[in-house]
Amino acid sequence: MTESAPVVLRSAANPTVRHLIRLRDNRYRRKSERVIVDGWRETAQAIESGMKICGYYVSESDADIDSANEDPAVARVRKHPAAAGKRMLASDAIMEKIGYGDSVRGVVAEFQRPDWGLDRLKLPESPLILVLDKIEKPGNIGAVFRCADAAGVDAVLLSDCQDRFNPNAIRSSLGAIFRVPNASGSQEQIADFLTAENFHVLAARVESSTPFWSVPWAGRVAIVLGSEADGLGDRWQTILDGQGKQQKIDGVRIPMAGKVDSLNISVSAAVITFEAIRQRTNV
Template sequence: MKKIESLSNPLVKELLLLQEKSKARRQANAFVIEGIQEIELAVQSGYVLEKVLFCDEIFNERELPQANERISISRAVYQKLAYRDSTEGILAVAAAKSHSLAELQLPENPLILVAERIEKPGNVGAILRTADAVRADAVILADNLSDLYNPNVIRSSVGCVFSVPVAISSSAEAIEYLTKNKISIFAATLQNANHYDRVDFTQGTAIAVGTESTGLTSIWREAAKQNIIIPMRGKVDSMNVSVAAAILLFEAARQRGF
């Protein structure tokens, strides 16, 4: 088995680039996963592991996941590569998926969350955790501004980036797809909106949310069957997009017998 002990090893430099640069991830069509739970979720969700790197001084409790290559690394190398403060002693390099709308496999009357122009990786991760919690059928990232395989997305989603079906597309493509599949769009917005808990989410539903700074763009408001609003009593009329998504998804799940 190959072993890496030097911080100047070319593979170490390559993995650091994959961690830090979205361009490097796109060019390699690969990304780094840290932590056994996240790696196992990725494998269960059909991701192919190209490499597994482990520090046997730290990771000694479980069988190694299957991968094309297994590499032992020193503690110093692991600490250089590890993104999180907590250490489990294991990393993996996985091949990325395409995430096209055409690949979504939806049941009858699906529940979908559309997130438009989300920039912060932490918000994307939090949205995916909520989608996993309510067993949403898909998340569509429309006009996405954040790399799905950013380490912060993987970390903040606690691996739900792998367990939730995700499609990435333009807003126009997403609306065309939803309309074609007879899935009603509900746009979370302040304009001409009904209270979210007075709307029927039991049929095929796509709940669309935008950023707290600018909200959804007009294309979603115009395509919506109904605009919906979360009433607020404070002096500020906006909330974090991941919080809004959670409120709306759990209401939809409640209506569906969650």
């Protein structure tokens, strides 16, 4: 008895295909509590982070890649126990429809949205964390995660920001969103968390007179960054201390020698966090 040929998704009217296409819509994705991931590296990192994979889709033309010539990221997905039995094949035309952007990146994977809240963060004794405030561009969020991963930041918190699981944020982060501990919430929720966890909070402000390298970065420190366009404005001016009293949040700035008065948030994050790590490690 011959083995039956694998099922290949070929029709855009197929319910699974229609569902995957709709997952590109932010509202539908959040309502479905799903995350859509493009690319073998990013898919491998999502699986290894503990996210539950619902299925992953590859082109039928790539179904029989020689394992000896297999990309390491492909092998990490294919051999991971959580991915067993989750592969489905699709025609090249369908892969183009369900993939994100202008080019297919080998695989499209669907995951259950993880419940990564503030109460689940596991931090070291003296963490350094980034707080992003009201960042709307997913690409900027992803780029900050990439910087945070490179610098060794212990967590990224998102205060009233765009969805960090937006496909563009995931792609821009190179999968760092799945590696760097993170949580999102309102400004009030995150401020309460920082107070309860006894963090010293700093805020990056263009109007500050204090260069960022002149403050001590040792201990439990959180640095708040706003968008390039709007900064922090009136937000993050004060925070409750351990006795329930309002305490002013100290501002720091990146001195500018030229005519521009701001940097992209990912650049600001990189400049500040690498200096903080330098101080904390006495390099």
